[in-house]
Amino acid sequence: MELSDANLQTLTEYLKKTLDPDPAIRRPAEKFLESVEGSQNYPLLLLTLLEKSQENVIKVCASVTFKNYIKRNWRIVEDEPNKICESDRIAIKANIVPLMLSSPEQIQKQLSDAISIIGREDFPQKWPDLLTEMVNRFQSGDFHVINGVLRTAHSLFKRYRHEFKSNELWTEIKLVLDAFALPLTNLFKATIELCSTHANDASALKVLFSSLILIAKLFYSLNFQDLPEFFEDNMETWMTNFHSLLTLDNKLLQTDLVSNAIQFLASVCERPHYKHLFEDQNTLTSICEKVIVPNMEFRAADEEAFEDNSEEYIRRDLEGSDIDTRRRAACDLVRGLCKFFEGPVTGIFSGYVNSMLQEYAKNPSVNWKHKDAAIYLVTSLASKAQTQKHGITQANELVNLTEFFVNHIQPDLKSASVNEFPVLKADGIKYIMIFRNQVPKEQLLVSIPLLINHLQAESIVVHTYAAHALERLFTMRGTNNTTLITAAEMAPFVEVLLTNLFKALTLPGSSENEYIMKAIMRSFSLLQESIIPYIPSVITQLTQKLLAVSKNPSKPHFNHYMFESICLSIRITCKANPDAVGSFEEALFMVFTEILQNDVQEFIPYVFQVMSLLLEMHKNEIPSSYMALFPHLLQPVLWERTGNIPPLVRLLQAYLERGANTIASAAADKIPGLLGVFQKLIASKANDHQGFYLLNSIIEHMPPGSVDQYRKQIFILLFQRLQNSKTTKFIKSFLVFINLYCIKYGALALQEIFDSIQPKMFGMVLEKIIIPEIQKVSGQVEKKICAVGITKILTECPPMMDTEYTKLWTPLLQALIGLFELPEDDTIPDEEHFIDIEDTPGYQTAFSQLAFAGKKEHDPVGQMVNNPRIHLAQSLHKLSTACPGRVPSMLSTSLNAEALQYLQGYLQAASVTLL
Numbered sequence: 045m046e047l048s049d050a051n052l053q054t055l056t057e058y059l060k061k062t063l064d065p066d067p068a069i070r071r072p073a074e075k076f077l078e079s080v081e082g083s084q085n086y087p088l089l090l091l092t093l094l095e096k097s098q099e100n101v102i103k104v105c106a107s108v109t110f111k112n113y114i115k116r117n118w119r120i121v122e123d124e125p126n127k128i129c130e131s132d133r134i135a136i137k138a139n140i141v142p143l144m145l146s147s148p149e150q151i152q153k154q155l156s157d158a159i160s161i162i163g164r165e166d167f168p169q170k171w172p173d174l175l176t177e178m179v180n181r182f183q184s185g186d187f188h189v190i191n192g193v194l195r196t197a198h199s200l201f202k203r204y205r206h207e208f209k210s211n212e213l214w215t216e217i218k219l220v221l222d223a224f225a226l227p228l229t230n231l232f233k234a235t236i237e238l239c240s241t242h243a244n245d246a247s248a249l250k251v252l253f254s255s256l257i258l259i260a261k262l263f264y265s266l267n268f269q270d271l272p273e274f275f276e277d278n279m280e281t282w283m284t285n286f287h288s289l290l291t292l293d294n295k296l297l298q299t300d301l302v303s304n305a306i307q308f309l310a311s312v313c314e315r316p317h318y319k320h321l322f323e324d325q326n327t328l329t330s331i332c333e334k335v336i337v338p339n340m341e342f343r344a345a346d347e348e349a350f351e352d353n354s355e356e357y358i359r360r361d362l363e364g365s366d367i368d369t370r371r372r373a374a375c376d377l378v379r380g381l382c383k384f385f386e387g388p389v390t391g392i393f394s395g396y397v398n399s400m401l402q403e404y405a406k407n408p409s410v411n412w413k414h415k416d417a418a419i420y421l422v423t424s425l426a427s428k429a430q431t432q433k434h435g436i437t438q439a440n441e442l443v444n445l446t447e448f449f450v451n452h453i454q455p456d457l458k459s460a461s462v463n464e465f466p467v468l469k470a471d472g473i474k475y476i477m478i479f480r481n482q483v484p485k486e487q488l489l490v491s492i493p494l495l496i497n498h499l500q501a502e503s504i505v506v507h508t509y510a511a512h513a514l515e516r517l518f519t520m521r522g523t524n525n526t527t528l529i530t531a532a533e534m535a536p537f538v539e540v541l542l543t544n545l546f547k548a549l550t551l552p553g554s555s556e557n558e559y560i561m562k563a564i565m566r567s568f569s570l571l572q573e574s575i576i577p578y579i580p581s582v583i584t585q586l587t588q589k590l591l592a593v594s595k596n597p598s599k600p601h602f603n604h605y606m607f608e609s610i611c612l613s614i615r616i617t618c619k620a621n622p623d624a625v626g627s628f629e630e631a632l633f634m635v636f637t638e639i640l641q642n643d644v645q646e647f648i649p650y651v652f653q654v655m656s657l658l659l660e661m662h663k664n665e666i667p668s669s670y671m672a673l674f675p676h677l678l679q680p681v682l683w684e685r686t687g688n689i690p691p692l693v694r695l696l697q698a699y700l701e702r703g704a705n706t707i708a709s710a711a712a713d714k715i716p717g718l719l720g721v722f723q724k725l726i727a728s729k730a731n732d733h734q735g736f737y738l739l740n741s742i743i744e745h746m747p748p749g750s751v752d753q754y755r756k757q758i759f760i761l762l763f764q765r766l767q768n769s770k771t772t773k774f775i776k777s778f779l780v781f782i783n784l785y786c787i788k789y790g791a792l793a794l795q796e797i798f799d800s801i802q803p804k805m806f807g808m809v810l811e812k813i814i815i816p817e818i819q820k821v822s823g824q825v826e827k828k829i830c831a832v833g834i835t836k837i838l839t840e841c842p843p844m845m846d847t848e849y850t851k852l853w854t855p856l857l858q859a860l861i862g863l864f865e866l867p868e869d870d871t872i873p874d875e876e877h878f879i880d881i882e883d884t885p886g887y888q889t890a891f892s893q894l895a896f897a898g899k900k901e902h903d904p905v906g907q908m909v910n911n912p913r914i915h916l917a918q919s920l921h922k923l924s925t926a927c928p929g930r931v932p933s934m935l936s937t938s939l940n941a942e943a944l945q946y947l948q949g950y951l952q953a954a955s956v957t958l959l
Contacts, residue, residue, distance in 0.1 A: 045083040047092065055089055056097065059105045067595065071642075081113055084129050087136055094151060095143060107147075107154035114158045119165050123729045123769075137162065141177050145192045152192050160199035167200065168219055175223045182227050187251045190231070194258035197224070201265040209269065217269055224266070232259050253301040260304040264311055306335065306373035310380040319384050328385060331377070332392045339374040340417045340424075342467065346371070350467060354504035354553060361474070362512065371420060378424035390425055390442045397421050401452065412465055415452070419471045422448055423478060445482045449475065454487075457494040466503035473498065473509040477516050485528060488517060492529070496537055499544035499560075504553045511548060511563040514541075518566045531571050538574050541567055546585050556593060558601040565605045568612040569896070579617050583631050586610055591635050597646040604892055607650040611657055611896035618661050625661040632658075633669065640676075645685065652691035653897040659698040660899070666703030671710065674699060678717035683724060686731075687892075693734045694899060696721070697741040701902075704745035712750060718742065719754055726765055729773075736777035743781070743788055744904050759797055766813075772872050775817050780826045782809070783833025787905060791833075791841035795849075806843075810852045815859045819869040825903050827863060831912035832905045834860045839919040845927060854938040861943045864913055917947075917954035924958040931958050 045051050061073035080086060087110060094106040114136075117127035128136075140162070144155035159174075167174055178193045201220065207213050235255050242248040309331070312318045322328060346369065349357040360369055381389045397418045404415035426443040453472040456465065476483070476491055495517075498510035520528040534541070545567065548560045568575055575582065586609055597603055610632070617624045632654065639647045659670055677696060682688050696718070699707065707714065722742070725735030739758065742751060762778060786794045798806040814834070821830050838857055843849050909915045924931040935944060935958070951957060 045085045047085050047088060051089055052093055055093060056102055059102055082127060084132060087113055087132055104150055107151040111154045111158045114161050118162055137171055145189045156196040156199055159196050163200045168216060179223055179227050182231050187255055191255055198258055198261045204265050205268045221266060228262060257301050257304045260308050264308060303370045303373040306377050310377040313380040314383050328388055329392060336374045336377055337396060339370040340420050342413045342416045350505055357505060358508055375424040379427060393421050393425055412468055416467055416471055445479050446484060449483050449487060462498050462501040466506050469506045470509050473513050477513045480517060493537060496541050496544055499548045507548050507551060508557060508559045511560040515563040515566045518570045527570055531574055534571060538571055542578050556599040556602045558599055561602050561605040565609045568609055572616055573620055576617055576620060579613055583613050587631050587635055594639050594644050594647055608894055608896050610654060611894055614657055615896060625658055629658055649687045649691045652695045653894045656695045656698045657897045659702055662702055664702060666706050674711060675714055678714060678721060683721060689731055689734055693738050696738055700741040700745040705747060708747045708750035715750060723761060729771060732774050733777050736781055740781055740784055743785055759801060772820060776821050779818060779821055780829055783830045786833040786836050791836040795841055795843055807849050807852060810856060815855050818859050818863050819866060822868055825901060828905060828912050831860060831863060832909050835916045835919050839923040854934050858939060858943050861946050865946055913950045914954045917950040917956055920958060921956035928959045
């Protein structure tokens with residue numbers, strides 16, 4: 045693509061169309077942009093457009109499109125083509141920083157994110173001048189520019205907060221600190237001084253405070269990995285400045301500034317080497333009274349978010365998103381102080397809690413915010429260790445959680461109306477979620493009908509929290525790793541639970557509420573066959589919802605839980621009545637067809653997984669509706685999307701397992717297409733294991749005659765890949781395949797096909813691959829396949845007994861005994877780096893495995909061999925009967941003593957001897 049006015053105009057028109065709400069206009073435009081994004085100069089056209097376009101909406105759209113393009117394509121993946129040409133990469137890095145700094149804030153944020161993505165891959169080695177370019181801009185005096193630099197630095201360095209310690213990471217942080225620490229500290233001091241100078245200028249303070257927020261975030265990121273030699277000299281200065289700032293009348297201060305300053309104090313007070321800064325009782329009391337208590341208050345902005353922006357409120361409150369509230373920061377500070385000063389802090393706040401509850405009791409309708417703050421204080425004080433999965437795992441023993449629950453939480457939830465005092469209802473439900481492991485089970489059982497009732501609350505926050513609390517309770521584990529709440533205990537509530545959950549999806553603002561859908565999924569999982577009477581209604585509602593959201597998928601978690609719920613409905617019903625599979629196909633196939641025809645990329649991997657589950661419910665037959673789809677599954681375009689590969693392979697395996705004979709007779713012309721898919725997958729280091737899954741199913745299930753003409757070519761392809769790009773993962777898969785082939789077609793057939801490709805190749809494979817590498821095979825079924833295959837080579841392959849291959853017989857037996865008895869060899873050469881499917885970049889819909897569509901582990905030798913050690917002993921006995929004296933002679937001359945001892949144990953267990 046040339047950098048021409050015509051191309052800029054074309055790009056503008058298509059970007060406009062991507063904003064159209066009509067899918068018929070939007071989707072073709074998106075597909076066009078997807079088709080041209082691999083062209084040289086495409087990213088430079090976008091940057092030109094966002095710099096020169098006269099329309100602001102096009103500038104913003106171009107900046108978002110550019111950021112997403114960088115996100116999809118910047119990372120260079122091994123074995124895959126470079127998606128951005130080198131000249132474009134150089135031009136982008138040369139122009140993006142100045143362009144970002146001269147852009148309006150809305151565009152600046154998008155370009156800042158793009159710089160962060162590029163920096164993650166290229167900084168510091170491939171972008172050494174980035175730091176210098178940013179630091180130099182601090183001298184500009186223009187806070188629009190300075191804030192752009194700070195925002196970019198924050199997005200670049202915040203990963204230091206959650207990366208594992210390593211010398212490489214510390215080297216990078218030290219490089220950043222050497223260049224950044226002093227300029228950042230000087231900028232901080234200068235900005236504090238400017239705040240004093242402009243104390244009466246609200247608009248100037250707004251800009252300066254936004255700078256202080258970003259500086260605080262940067263300080264937090266750069267100091268997170270505990271490199272105390274930097275900043276330590278200035279720590280008292282930073283502490284004094286932040287403490288002074290927070291004890292002002294902070295109603296005048298920006299929320300972001302306050303919350304970040306409090307988070308700074310919280311991070312410092314947890315560090316042992318700064319403990320002395322908080323030991324003075326006056327300092328502790330001042331922080332508790334003047335910083336924490338005022339910021340626990342439910343502010344007007346919180347109330348507005350609770351009522352009018354519920355989704356954002358929930359995201360902040362439940363998920364602890366980056367946009368921290370003052371309350372969350374204050375809660376974190378309480379927990380931080382309790383690490384070293386639990387007794388004094390609990391004592392200071394106990395009085396406040398009692399006082400707040402007394403104020404509430406005087407006039408609940410006016411003073412409800414006092415109780416809200418009291419609940420938050422108790423929650424913060426009591427929470428010593430917490431996880432998303434288990435809630436509070438370690439509590440402050442100085443706080444009686446059950447007493448507070450019974451006296452102050454349950455009464456609010458038992459009140460007549462679910463719509464009264466919604467904030468306190470939400471607080472109470474959240475208390476149950478957080479302290480579910482500390483509250484006795486009998487109290488949790490009392491809470492369940494209350495939570496089910498609150499699914500009907502008008503407040504989005506309240507009914508969302510009720511759904512989330514139920515979902516969390518249903519996942520709790522008791523003794524023997526069974527669910528704490530049992531299906532029997534839930535029996536009285538099944539109908540009202542399901543009714544209220546699905547009704548909650550019809551409440552305003554909750555039509556795609558992921559917490560409700562997750563609660564539906566978890567309820568199905570817990571209740572199992574108790575839901576069967578309600579399945580006709582349930583599957584109708586789920587199908588209607590699927591059809592509605594497929595028009596414009598926008599909530600990935602909601603969609604995932606919806607498909608999980610569909611899978612659970614199928615599994616539970618068909619377990620009790622296998623013939624019910626037809627009614628599910630009838631209900632779902634119309635929607636699935638529409639999703640496939642409209643190419644709804646987000647849903648296609650899910651559809652393939654559900655179809656696999658349904659097809660696997662059939663017994664040794666493929667209905668005609670599936671066979672009609674089969675040729676379409678082999679189309680190359682479907683296999684271009686990374687996210688489609690695992691579910692498509694699974695679906696093709698289901699076809700082969702249930703109807704290999706049908707495919708061989710009715711679709712024999714499609715076998716080359718099937719092998720073409722295998723060839724494409726085997727060429728990729730990321731997906732070669734998927735190619736082997738498919739190949740193994742072809743070998744195991746297809747009638748031998750239907751693949752005879754292709755077998756030699758299959759082996760040649762595998763040897764070419766071995767020669768060009770041998771990896772541990774490939775070797776492991778190759779070993780399983782050749783042993784499965786041996787089991788299916790016989791050891792002699794395996795030897796003959798190897799030697800037909802190249803004389804004596806069978807011996808080379810034994811000597812260079814099977815014997816030295818077999819210890820690397822992992823997985824119980826995989827090891828069993830290899831054991832049975834090798835046993836066949838040892839005992840059912842005549843050339844192993846009377847040709848040059850005989851010298852390999854004992855080493856091969858020794859390797860097999862090693863596979864049984866020695867630890868798995870899990871070493872991987874340093875030069876190997878495997879790309880996980882989840883790590884493959886780009887918006888090609890990532891594969892999301894449905895847990896409840898999971899494929900049962902299949903053992904292809906399960907009916908033939910139970911115990912592979914006994915099978916080896918019996919096979920050796922049979923061989924020794926056919927060749928008396930040969931086997932004991934080979935064993936006595938070259939099998940090592942330890943292996944011989946193990947082998948004697950196998951013979952004894954099998955009650956056989958060697959003749």
